[in-house]
Amino acid sequence: MMQVHTSTIGDATVLRCDGRLTMVAAPTLRSAIDEAVSGGQVRLVVDLAGTSFVDSSGLGALVAGLKRARQAGGDLRIASAQEQVRMVLNLTNLDRILEPFDSVGDAVHGW
């Protein structure tokens, strides 16, 4: 079962997803993003270093999170995506809006 661990770096909130980000786990990420944005944290980094697999439900959670963060005046960035995640982002064209940063450090740089 995927776990979401939340931490902060400067103004950014980092949500680390460990495991498979699938139909079963996507609601957990959606809730974590909702909670962060409701609490006024609108600069979000989803750390995918420990995410071995993503499906269309997981992608939906990322798109929803991106929209939620932008509506609140912030943004959502993804970092450290592994090979399957990168391929799926590419195949669905979502790498146009969710550009994968190489690391969490790169993602928060300049924020």
Next chain:
Amino acid sequence: MAGEYRVDTLAVPETLNLLHDLLDRVREENPDVESTDLMLFETAVIEIANNVVEHGVPPGTIRYTFVLDVESDRLLGRLSDGGPPLHEHERSMPGTDSENGRGLALARVALDDLGYERVGDHNEWTMVRRRR
């Protein structure tokens, strides 16, 4: 043929791990299959199974069988489910702002061929990924 792999289970979110476990076993037992091929095949299988789980009525009562053959030139998957007929199996990839509707489109682009047929009271899916 290197071997046959099979899962027969209830279409509920909790059993999707059986498919991931099966693909892990295929990976271990067939080190000659390119990891990209298996990765994309797994992506497609999970999307098809997600679809069965999501559209199966009454929820939690539908069963499916998935069989994977590792052949010398391709990965061949067949999934048979007792869910209702599907009318939108050729949906195109939604725009980037859409929060859903990508499942079958993603399965299609991850494979070389995705077939769907209604046979009697079952849906029959055929998934082919040519080995690179």
